Amino acid sequence: MGEALVATKARGPVTALSDLRSSGCLKVLFPRGNPERLTGIFINTAGGVTGGDHLRLRAEAGPDSHLTLSTQAAERAYRAQPKEVGRIATQLVLRGNAGLDWLPQETILFDHSALTRSLDVNMAGSARFLMVEPLVFGRAAMGERLAATALKDSVRIIRDGSLLFADCLQLAGDAQNLLERRAIAGGAGAMASVLLAAPAHEAESHLDAVRALMPDTGGVSLIRPGLLFARILAEDSFVLRQSLIPVLTRLNGALLPRTWMI
Amino acid sequence: MRTTTLMITAMITDAPHLTLMQWLSPAYPVGAFSYSHGLEWAIAAQDVSDASSLRDWLKDILCHGAGRNDAILLAHAWRAPRSALTELDGLARAFASSAERLLETRQQGAAFCRTTAAIWGDELPELTYPVALGFAARSHNLPLSLTAAFYLHAFASNLVSAAIRLVPLGQTEGQAVLAALAPLCEEVAEQAQTLTTDDLGGACFLADVAAMKHETQYTRLFRT
Numbered sequence: 001m002g003e004a005l006v007a008t009k010a011r012g013p014v015t016a017l018s019d020l021r022s023s024g025c026l027k028v029l030f031p032r033g034n035p036e037r038l039t040g041i042f043i044n045t046a047g048g049v050t051g052g053d054h055l056r057l058r059a060e061a062g063p064d065s066h067l068t069l070s071t072q073a074a075e076r077a078y079r080a081q082p083k084e085v086g087r088i089a090t091q092l093v094l095r096g097n098a099g100l101d102w103l104p105q106e107t108i109l110f111d112h113s114a115l116t117r118s119l120d121v122n123m124a125g126s127a128r129f130l131m132v133e134p135l136v137f138g139r140a141a142m143g144e145r146l147a148a149t150a151l152k153d154s155v156r157i158i159r160d161g162s163l164l165f166a167d168c169l170q171l172a173g174d175a176q177n178l179l180e181r182r183a184i185a186g187g188a189g190a191m192a193s194v195l196l197a198a199p200a201h202e203a204e205s206h207l208d209a210v211r212a213l214m215p216d217t218g219g220v221s222l223i224r225p226g227l228l229f230a231r232i233l234a235e236d237s238f239v240l241r242q243s244l245i246p247v248l249t250r251l252n253g254a255l256l257p258r259t260w261m262i
Numbered sequence: 263m264r265t266t267t268l269m270i271t272a273m274i275t276d277a278p279h280l281t282l283m284q285w286l287s288p289a290y291p292v293g294a295f296s297y298s299h300g301l302e303w304a305i306a307a308q309d310v311s312d313a314s315s316l317r318d319w320l321k322d323i324l325c326h327g328a329g330r331n332d333a334i335l336l337a338h339a340w341r342a343p344r345s346a347l348t349e350l351d352g353l354a355r356a357f358a359s360s361a362e363r364l365l366e367t368r369q370q371g372a373a374f375c376r377t378t379a380a381i382w383g384d385e386l387p388e389l390t391y392p393v394a395l396g397f398a399a400r401s402h403n404l405p406l407s408l409t410a411a412f413y414l415h416a417f418a419s420n421l422v423s424a425a426i427r428l429v430p431l432g433q434t435e436g437q438a439v440l441a442a443l444a445p446l447c448e449e450v451a452e453q454a455q456t457l458t459t460d461d462l463g464g465a466c467f468l469a470d471v472a473a474m475k476h477e478t479q480y481t482r483l484f485r486t
Contacts, residue, residue: 154463156356166356168463170326182309183322183469191467211478216307219474221360229359231470 002026003056006040008098010064018062026055029072031258037066037099039257048076051084051114058091061098061127068101070257074136074237075104077113077151085150088117094127101252105259106134106190106237109175114150123197125160130251132244134192135169136237137179146175157197164197164227188217188233190240196251200225209250215243278404285378285395286416288423292373292391294416297366298424298484299328300473305428307472313435316425319469320418320443324450327466329417331357332367332392333410333454334462339389339396340406347389347397350459354390357462359470362477362486367391374398410451418443424484 002024218232358364
């Protein structure tokens, strides 16, 4: 069990913490860096999520403030007991002209893991939200296959009160068999979704550049004004990072948190 | 003229199969023939190159992609009061994973609404395709299971036709693929009725990528 809350406010050009709470296995660190952006690093001291665990993360970037969030290590969805499900619920709020970068490291799905995860974002139209969610299918180094898993990974973004984007990745049962299929993952061992919700001219300005950075197994689209979305698949998490880092560096408009440096 | 229209309507409400056949036939002007749902890219990339790879690709889209999602949306629209349609339609749009996916569901839906309103006098706002069809079917007392199965079959049939135009796949082979997928259309249609909007989503990641890649495909016959 764990809960964490981070809130920021702008103090002139500087972003400062306005609230911070954490309990259970979740902690938040704030490495020193660019004072205009506050970087918070979540640490799950339990090392992962197992069936029955429940993590709750909340963050709010106040008007004109800029908050970057990442995780200290890859999250692990451990093997779960039958009928038990690990839950991670994240709620992010972006006020007027705020910026929030949600840049967690990979989530590794172990064989027989059961994870239900939700990311709910509520943002002002003038705000800027960048997201990446990398997933790794099994512990490749151990040659692990996802013979059984139950993943439900949902993202919902509300902008100015109306639903802008929804996605829910679902894998059930013999995921490896499914992931081998050509319309699904073509045998990929890792995948990421990348999303930028930003004022229309800015989102559009990245389209060509991000397209040029896509591998054969990745695509990007300006789904509607102010909404850029990419899916990238790769044989493993290392290759995935090689594709992701230039994309995220471009969209982040600044150096990535140190947790993203290879 | 007016009398004729009303008489035809009365006859049709007694024959749900015929109304559905009309709505979901390639002749009904929703423009389905111009959308390949990313298949044109998958064929160019040689992910789909023959009857068996086509069948696999379509099977995944039916079970883990737009087929299943559209069936869920259709079932909810069939049951929804008019006041809930806007929210459901917003959800359908939000789940579009690329610009072309949004285009195909928006354009076909709008064309379906226009045509159906012009013929039967339905009051249909501009809705995405599965939401429009589900709602119209309910208004015309057409059974949900049949509507959903017809919808999925028409979707698969349209993609089979697209494949016949793009790969060296004969008409007969294409129809054999469609025949093999028919039981799946029924199965997905039945299952979707038991699901909620929290079940929307899926796993057709590379099909999503194909639709994104199609946006810049050099030569293309299809709009998506």
